[in-house]
Amino acid sequence: MTTSADVHVHLGGQFGYQNVHVHTSKVLGTGSYGSVVKATLDHLPCAAKILHTIFFRDDDPGAVDFAARFDQECDILRSLKHPCIVQFLGVVQDPSNRRPILLMELMDESLTGFLERATTSLPYHVQVNITHDIALALAYLHGNSIIHRDLSSNNILLRGGGSQAKVTDFGMSKMVEANPRMTRSKITQCPGTPVFMPPEALRAKPRYSDKLDTFSLGVVTVQIITRCFPTPTDAEIVVEDDSEPTGQRVTLVPELQRRQRDIGKVPPDHGLLPTALHCLKDRPRDRPSAAQLCQSLGQLKTAEAYTASEAEDQGRRLEQQLRLKEEEKEAEIARLQEQMRQLTTEKDHLASQKQREIAELRSQLQTSHKPPVQRGREAMTVSRPKDEKALYDAAHGGDVSAVTRLLASNVNINCTPYPNGWTPLMTASFDGHVEIVRLLIEAKAQLNIRGKELGATALHMAAQEGKADVVRLLTEAGAQLDIQRTDGTTPLYMPVKMDTVKW
Template sequence: MHILTIVCYNISIAMAERQDHKEEYVFRNVQLFKNATLGTGSYGAVCKAKCDQLLCAAKLLYPVLLQMTVPDFGKEHRHPFRRFETECAFLSRINHPNIVQYLGTYRDPDTNAPVLLMELMDESLTHFLESSPGDIPYHIQVNVSYDIAQALAFLHSNGIIHRDLTSNNVLLIAGTRAKVTDFGMSKFRDINVTRLATMTTCPGTPAFMSPEALNEPPVYTEKLDNFSFGVLLVQTATRQFPKPTDRFITRELVDPRFPNQAIQANVPVPEIERRQAHMSLIEPTHPLFPIARNCLKDRDVERPSSQQLCQTLDALKRTPQYQESSQQDLHQMLREKDEQLQVNQEIITENQKTITQNNEQLHTKDMQNHQLTTRLGRATEENQILQQDRVTIQQEAEARERQLRRLNQELQSSEENTAALQQAIDQRDREVTQLRQTLASKNEEIHDLSTRMHQVTLQDEQATPMKPPEPPVCIGYGSSAVIGDKAYFNTRGGTRVILCNR
């Protein structure tokens, strides 16, 4: 955000003598729209700008011109920065309804170049005349001319000469109200001096300049602007930019020293003759024609003053021709408004039909939307139920998962126990197998021993008498006992008795 404080310029001595006080204005935010160019000139361009909420115009110097050296004395107007300072100085002290309002100056943050802020106008008089499809209505010609004359009368009464009054430096609002701008060439002169004074070289546009301003050295008064005003009158009436012929023409003249001889000399051409082609485009009966002729006089003393121009033009505004032109223009505007109103009415009718169709479509869409909303509500309810079921299923799945993890842990523990038990069983099976093998070996030995004992018993029975029976011996399976001189073995075939040979 750029805070802009605007202080009136105090440059020249003449300005210092007229400066009673300084006025300060503050804009908190200044925006330059450099792409929205309104026009270009020899030392700068004008673009749109915005000071806070106010749309305005901004004149920017070309940055390269700020590097120019100071020119020779008497030609300060050729230095762009000096012209810019001069324009700011004049505008800061001028307040008139027919002069573009000065708003202030500040530095462009991008280039650090000074920027002149002014009120925003619609277009220049040049553009207005060139873009007009036909002749400018008479009352508008008078109104524009009167506004320019009012501005000149104000300037001249304050000792200011514009020095560059052209159609490019006259701006319009709505094609009816004119204001003078571009005071980069303006100059103060002592309003109490009535005689002609030698001035600096006049820097204005040659096609609008008076003959005395084009002389060397130039000697002119504020009537210079009145001459330019006459050129503007012709341009406004004809819509043609002025193209005067050469200022001098070569003619044969009698040599004052030798009357019988002729010499070639450059003779100045009267301005009326130089601009005859331009003037011939106006009807001699046109009320602005005699005013223009008087302003284009070669001698400035013969030209009317700015006050006289205002009075003459003010009188034209009360003539029947002016009133008739104004009424015609008003009627034309009304007809155009009626035609435009009719076109607008047709457009409104079409728009109403379109709106009706759109309303019907909207009604259908609303019904469809209502149905969709109902279905959406049901779907939302179902979705809520599904969400609840999903949560329940999720909880059950989590519980099942926890249970499964617990069972897996138990199964893993059981498998570990089973493996340990299987190892113990395998160990016992191996031990049982070994015991069985040992038992089988013992049984074979016992069987062989029993067989031998039986044989010995038979032999013994045959050799010895019968003895009383032995008491019964009860022994377990696979065990043995010794009673007296006999050994008892309990085998699968029964109890075997073997005599012990002690």
């Protein structure tokens, strides 16, 4: 057991599979005898018929009979191979209670459910196809001396929206002797669904043949056309008869009469109506065989009404596919439009955020270039040209104390007091004054200002002169390595050009 609900059985190669997983919570259908659930044979989806445990009690004669009937269904299914009969896959036992589980081909739904779900009449060619598939299955069964005995819309399974029909549930099937007098075989009371049964199957001592299944197909055919479950009137009525001691007698109601409520819903010119009426004859010998039905239904599939219905349905399906593609296209356009709207909103948000950042930077730059004002007893200090020249000269001469003093006086550290356009950081970098370069960097000197001569930066100059320690300080502080001088050289190229490679 894999969970409290599911059943897992290791097959070890039994009937060609290794493992089966029965999903008891995924119910496909239920009945008084048990349920049909989804299962998996290795990776093959299938259906599993599980009977209630009460039907396998050894102390209950009825349960023993039912278990034997279940075994009979398995034996019959093992012998059947036909495209219109649900494929039998095998039988396994539940390890917890040794209850048998029958594994079968998985279909989409029953004919009953399909008809109940339909909101309009089925296309004519679909009605003919389903009826023809059932007739083919019956012809195969009868050819193997098997009477289904419980043919109904519940025991007909469909695939592909009615494109394929298959007969299932052989628990009530009866093997008969293959002889010319099979039609006179006496068989026990038919246990099938009464509304689908012919009059001979409802008698106290029934005598019936494979024409029983033919009658049931007639009932199913009317149901396929009308999409209504069969609602026949009583099979017997009481009439006045003075010749009887009681003054009354019980008489059988002809099938076409007791089923007139259903038959009356079928259009008089419907192509399947003659077939249905032929199958619903009261006397078995008046009904067609399954083989004859296959022939007549096959002829219907070549008629103009069938081909016209098929073409109309194909056109309707094509139109539906085109409509679905249009809907998918419209949905994709709507999705792209929504995505574009979101991107536009995000773009506007980023642009607004960028504008705020630029405004904030401008404000910071204006504040940083505004000379500080000291109020009170101290006089207002303003950066003067002579202080800027003094700072440049101190940086050029390597005077650390003078540079420290001038930086404390809030002098403009990015000044260019001489025509060459060099800043104090440039000249200190050129001369290799490491400590002064460090002081200027800590004072937030701008690293990437370009001089008037060749447009060189402080990093260009330090690299040109091979000042490795200065280069290290500048690069760690974030000086750009890819700025080009007017002659196209970058700081990385300067040591090679000047033959001062030391770093």
